[in-house]
Amino acid sequence: MKNIRVIRTGINVSKILKQLQQYPEDWGNQKKVKGTEQLDHEKYIVTTDVLQLVMAGLEREEQFVGDSELCIPTPAYKHHTEIISFVKRHFKKFCRCGFLKLGVGQTVGRHIDEGTYYLTKDRYHLSIQGRYEYFVGDESVIVEPGTLLWFNNKALHGTLNVGDVDRITFVFDVPHSKNNP
Numbered sequence: 001m002k003n004i005r006v007i008r009t010g011i012n013v014s015k016i017l018k019q020l021q022q023y024p025e026d027w028g029n030q031k032k033v034k035g036t037e038q039l040d041h042e043k044y045i046v047t048t049d050v051l052q053l054v055m056a057g058l059e060r061e062e063q064f065v066g067d068s069e070l071c072i073p074t075p076a077y078k079h080h081t082e083i084i085s086f087v088k089r090h091f092k093k094f095c096r097c098g099f100l101k102l103g104v105g106q107t108v109g110r111h112i113d114e115g116t117y118y119l120t121k122d123r124y125h126l127s128i129q130g131r132y133e134y135f136v137g138d139e140s141v142i143v144e145p146g147t148l149l150w151f152n153n154k155a156l157h158g159t160l161n162v163g164d165v166d167r168i169t170f171v172f173d174v175p176h177s178k179n180n181p
Contacts, residue, residue, distance in 0.1 A: 003136035003152040011146040026076040052098035066115015097172035121173040123153040130167030
């Protein structure tokens with residue numbers, strides 16, 4: 001497959017899940033911080049719960065979030081040391097990142113991550129809980145907990161929770177490099 005690449009399966013994510021359960025108040029608790037703005041909900045429909053650890057920042061109020069290179073750690077960053085350690089063990093540098101939760105049977109419709117920020121980044125998922133179908137272009141894969149995958153977020157992509165529990169995945173961006181897995 002050219003748009004989805006499973007890097008590794010069978011990763012033990014139990015410590016990451018335990019920290020998520022330890023800090024349930026972190027879900028959806030990101031506030032509008034000076035210099036940042038939320039997604040334009042007329043353009044994007046967000047059906048997932050979000051726990052951002054590093055979020056986008058804006059240099060000026062009218063700037064489109066997808067065109068900003070600023071990455072700002074949220075207060076929740078310090079609570080989730082297990083996932084940060086995992087990412088740092090596998091990648092030299094990472095940028096925006098966070099957990100996304102999707103209810104049973106729910107979907108995130110096909111979309112493309114737009115803006116100059118994404119042109120120089122590779123996007124990865126680490127599946128934490130649940131089973132989901134991930135589709136990019138005309139390719140799809142069933143993702144189980146403990147799966148690390150790369151996908152082409154410059155192509156139409158989306159997901160469907162096909163499991164019987166909430167799907168939780170950690171989504172993170174790293175600067176593009178030929179050495180990335």
